[in-house]
Amino acid sequence: MKKRFLATTMLTMAVVLFTVAQNVMNVNTKKLGAPIQSTMYGIFFEDINYAADGGLYAELVKNRSFEFPQALMGWQAFGCVEVMDDGPFERCPHYVVLSDPGHNDRRSGLVNEGFFGIGVEKGKQYRFSVWAKAPKGKGAIRVQLIDESSMGERQEFAEQTVEISSAKWQKYTATLKSPLTMKKAKLRIFLKGTSTVALEHISLFPADTYKNRENGLRRDLAQALEDLHPGIFRFPGGCIVEGTDLETRYQWKNSIGQVENRPINQNRWEHTFDFRYFPDYYQSYGLGFFEFFQLSEDIGAEPLPVISCGLSCQFQNPDPTKPGVHVAVDDLESYIQDALDLVEFANGDVTTKWGKVRADMGHPAPFNLKYLGVGNEQWDYDEAHGGFGPVFTERLKKFSDALRAKYPKLKLIGTTGPNSEGWDFDLLQPRMKELKVDLYDEHYYRNEEWFLTHGLRYDTYDRKGPKVFAGEYACHGKGKKWNHYEAAILEAAHMTGFERNADIVHMTTPAPLFAHVDGWQWRPDQIWYDQTQMFKTVSYYVQQLYATNKGTNVLSLTMKGEGKKAKAAPVANQPGQNGLFASAAYDANANEVIVKVANTSKQPQPIQLNFSDVKGDRTAKTLTLSHNGMDDENSIQKPEFITPKQGTAQVTADKKQAVLKDELPAMSFRIYRFKK
Numbered sequence: 001m002k003k004r005f006l007a008t009t010m011l012t013m014a015v016v017l018f019t020v021a022q023n024v025m026n027v028n029t030k031k032l033g034a035p036i037q038s039t040m041y042g043i044f045f046e047d048i049n050y051a052a053d054g055g056l057y058a059e060l061v062k063n064r065s066f067e068f069p070q071a072l073m074g075w076q077a078f079g080c081v082e083v084m085d086d087g088p089f090e091r092c093p094h095y096v097v098l099s100d101p102g103h104n105d106r107r108s109g110l111v112n113e114g115f116f117g118i119g120v121e122k123g124k125q126y127r128f129s130v131w132a133k134a135p136k137g138k139g140a141i142r143v144q145l146i147d148e149s150s151m152g153e154r155q156e157f158a159e160q161t162v163e164i165s166s167a168k169w170q171k172y173t174a175t176l177k178s179p180l181t182m183k184k185a186k187l188r189i190f191l192k193g194t195s196t197v198a199l200e201h202i203s204l205f206p207a208d209t210y211k212n213r214e215n216g217l218r219r220d221l222a223q224a225l226e227d228l229h230p231g232i233f234r235f236p237g238g239c240i241v242e243g244t245d246l247e248t249r250y251q252w253k254n255s256i257g258q259v260e261n262r263p264i265n266q267n268r269w270e271h272t273f274d275f276r277y278f279p280d281y282y283q284s285y286g287l288g289f290f291e292f293f294q295l296s297e298d299i300g301a302e303p304l305p306v307i308s309c310g311l312s313c314q315f316q317n318p319d320p321t322k323p324g325v326h327v328a329v330d331d332l333e334s335y336i337q338d339a340l341d342l343v344e345f346a347n348g349d350v351t352t353k354w355g356k357v358r359a360d361m362g363h364p365a366p367f368n369l370k371y372l373g374v375g376n377e378q379w380d381y382d383e384a385h386g387g388f389g390p391v392f393t394e395r396l397k398k399f400s401d402a403l404r405a406k407y408p409k410l411k412l413i414g415t416t417g418p419n420s421e422g423w424d425f426d427l428l429q430p431r432m433k434e435l436k437v438d439l440y441d442e443h444y445y446r447n448e449e450w451f452l453t454h455g456l457r458y459d460t461y462d463r464k465g466p467k468v469f470a471g472e473y474a475c476h477g478k479g480k481k482w483n484h485y486e487a488a489i490l491e492a493a494h495m496t497g498f499e500r501n502a503d504i505v506h507m508t509t510p511a512p513l514f515a516h517v518d519g520w521q522w523r524p525d526q527i528w529y530d531q532t533q534m535f536k537t538v539s540y541y542v543q544q545l546y547a548t549n550k551g552t553n554v555l556s557l558t559m560k561g562e563g564k565k566a567k568a569a570p571v572a573n574q575p576g577q578n579g580l581f582a583s584a585a586y587d588a589n590a591n592e593v594i595v596k597v598a599n600t601s602k603q604p605q606p607i608q609l610n611f612s613d614v615k616g617d618r619t620a621k622t623l624t625l626s627h628n629g630m631d632d633e634n635s636i637q638k639p640e641f642i643t644p645k646q647g648t649a650q651v652t653a654d655k656k657q658a659v660l661k662d663e664l665p666a667m668s669f670r671i672y673r674f675k676k
Contacts, residue, residue: 119531255288455572551585
């Protein structure tokens with residue numbers, strides 16, 4: 001009897017709860033709003049946190065061509081080993097010579113440590129390759145995968161002998177199959193016999209790369225990008241585009257052509273943080289612009305390369321008048337020509353100079369480049385902040401004039417600097433309109449309070465100016481800058497503003513994308529990995545939920561405020577909205593209505609969604625992110641600790657409208673989707 005009374009009481013309370021629900025939202029399904037661009041949700045790649053070498057780029061050998069300033073960095077040499085600089089590749093001339101150590105019980109050779117160790121998996125094959133010659137026409141090396149700290153009888157667990165059969169440089173290959181899984185193996189090479197051999201470009205790749213390409217990408221990481229279903233792919237950075245100085249800026253022409261002849265570049269992130277310092281952080285350019293374009297094509301995203309505008313990093317070089325730090329405006333010709341050549345490389349016919357280079361690399365068809373970013377986080381100066389004037393925009397104009405003259409259909413992207421507001425943003429935003437860029441790139445890494453109070457950021461933007469590209473953003477928790485659950489929910493809430501304002505916001509990409517658990521310098525990040533495993537953060541799942549439930553058109557979603565005279569307003573944590581953020585869309589391809597609601601309050605919130613022009617009862621599919629620990633996150637040990645969960649909700653209809661009633665857990669994000 002008591003149980004029946006308790007059940008009846010709970011049911012009555014639930015009915016009362018939905019009856020008095022204050023969070024009533026109205027979705028107008030009769031009138032379609034602005035189109036949602038295919039580029040709305042995308043990814044941004046920058047080589048930070050060992051994102052390229054040691055990460056997405058599947059090469060397992062560090063400093064494979066001995067081109068680091070310290071030629072044997074990453075290597076342990078023993079016996080008779082000499083570094084030479086007259087090798088077969090003009091831009092990578094260094095190689096090593098292994099010679100007879102002079103005694104049967106002595107050894108000459110090398111050990112490579114990889115990127116925080118060489119990761120191998122049981123039963124998988126690894127492709128070793130080397131350019132080599134034997135001055136006497138014949139020589140040999142033993143190639144091993146080793147566990148240096150093994151308590152077993154032998155350190156090596158896989159070995160092959162490579163016979164060197166010519167006094168001229170040739171490429172040799174061998175396959176090593178691992179009988180075990182190990183994260184921190186090493187590659188060891190012994191000189192076999194007494195005949196001297198020379199070795200250049202020593203490489204080890206998993207045979208199983210993304211799309212099975214020889215100079216390929218790590219399969220699990222590339223697949224995670226594909227699974228995001230991105231509409232835009234911005235590359236190669238970020239601050240590395242600018243460089244600490246002009247010499248170390250990213251130069252796309254150095255990143256194409258034969259991989260053995262691509263010169264290394266000092267990574268701008270090598271020395272940026274002395275509290276997260278990695279002195280061996282260089283770019284091999286094995287993952288270059290050809291591979292970036294190819295990856296864009298593979299994952300179905302529009303490529304968006306970013307190029308240097310002749311300004312080195314302004315954070316690191318604040319005085320633009322200092323000689324040699326930045327390119328003078330009158331000396332930009334070579335930089336502008338690089339931009340023009342890049343478009344030709346991407347889109348040019350095979351009869352053009354750079355189109356032929358692309359074709360010779362294995363892609364005769366154009367990459368169909370539509371967008372180009374000029375500069376990264378550059379800015380101008382006003383009188384109160386140095387008085388240096390339009391340092392960035394005067395350079396941008398020269399690029400714009402030249403690019404539009406030759407490629408009038410190309411869409412150019414400028415920037416509003418590194419901040420979401422303030423004097424520099426206020427100075428640059430109107431100048432982007434004056435220069436008639438197609439989009440401008442906004443960056444903001446802000447704390448919880450900012451995300452909670454800026455839900456209406458784009459509702460008041462000028463609709464007649466350039467479109468918006470939110471090119472870098474993330475919620476950085478105050479005092480807890482990591483991938484915790486709360487930050488991901490606030491990002492999900494903020495993204496409802498992107499969707500609601502799809503007429504002005506055309507592209508968005510969070511940042512950074514990748515991070516190695518042993519080599520990170522910046523967090524939060526979307527995808528983390530070690531030598532053999534990876535995991536997706538809750539922020540990654542937020543991006544995936546939006547991209548795979550994007551819709552084709554915005555639908556009006558409003559909530560009436562408190563009081564008789566209150567007007568219907570967007571749902572963006574305004575007074576009386578109880579921490580709710582929401583947006584709605586229509587998917588013309590599936591004839592479905594999609595509603596996204598984030599509850600950023602610390603209490604569950606009952607909601608009622610009213611849909612006009614929807615007749616008949618139906619079941620809505622739901623996807624929900626909900627978790628109690630605000631500081632919790634996924635990890636290598638628990639990769640699926642927090643993931644979206646599927647469910648359903650009922651939509652009931654009368655003659656006037658359809659209604660969906662639900663209760664959102666505290667600090668949660670939910671998507672509703674049903675046939676119209």
